[in-house]
Amino acid sequence: MAVKPDAKHAKREGKIHQKIARSRQYFQYKTTYKLTRTGKKVFFIEKLNLVGLTCRNQTKQDENGKYLPNGQSSKSRLNKSWLDAAFNQFFQILGQVAEKAFHVAKRNARVIECKSNYTSQLLSYPTYPIGNSVYRLQYQRIF
Numbered sequence: 001m002a003v004k005p006d007a008k009h010a011k012r013e014g015k016i017h018q019k020i021a022r023s024r025q026y027f028q029y030k031t032t033y034k035l036t037r038t039g040k041k042v043f044f045i046e047k048l049n050l051v052g053l054t055c056r057n058q059t060k061q062d063e064n065g066k067y068l069p070n071g072q073s074s075k076s077r078l079n080k081s082w083l084d085a086a087f088n089q090f091f092q093i094l095g096q097v098a099e100k101a102f103h104v105a106k107r108n109a110r111v112i113e114c115k116s117n118y119t120s121q122l123l124s125y126p127t128y129p130i131g132n133s134v135y136r137l138q139y140q141r142i143f
Contacts, residue, residue, distance in 0.1 A: 028090045032097040046116045054079040
């Protein structure tokens with residue numbers, strides 16, 4: 001019995017999407033293990049509203065009703081890259097790996113979620129108090 005072309009196409013497309021998802025997850029695990037092995041004690045994560053960040057721009061019209069450029073074409077690529085990065089999945093994996101490192105290797109890695117309000121001002125200071133301890137921050141961009 002012959003398989004319909006639509007089913008073949010759907011199966012092939014599903015395999016491609018699965019390969020992309022697995023390669024993204026592999027990169028995220030590799031990055032989180034590399035981060036936890038640096039010896040850092042605390043990892044700060046901003047709570048991002050990606051739904052709000054990736055929404056479309058408002059349309060602009062002149063007095064005649066003609067549409068003006070609003071930068072949506074450039075924002076579209078930025079939205080795709082944000083969604084492709086899968087930040088929430090990366091943050092979950094970072095939390096799991098940090099907890100595993102704590103239980104297995106007795107490394108005191110903590111993941112702390114913070115609000116995105118004023119983080120550029122607050123985290124620019126060299127130290128950040130947590131409980132009775134003060135941790136020195138070192139900013140490193142990963143991806």
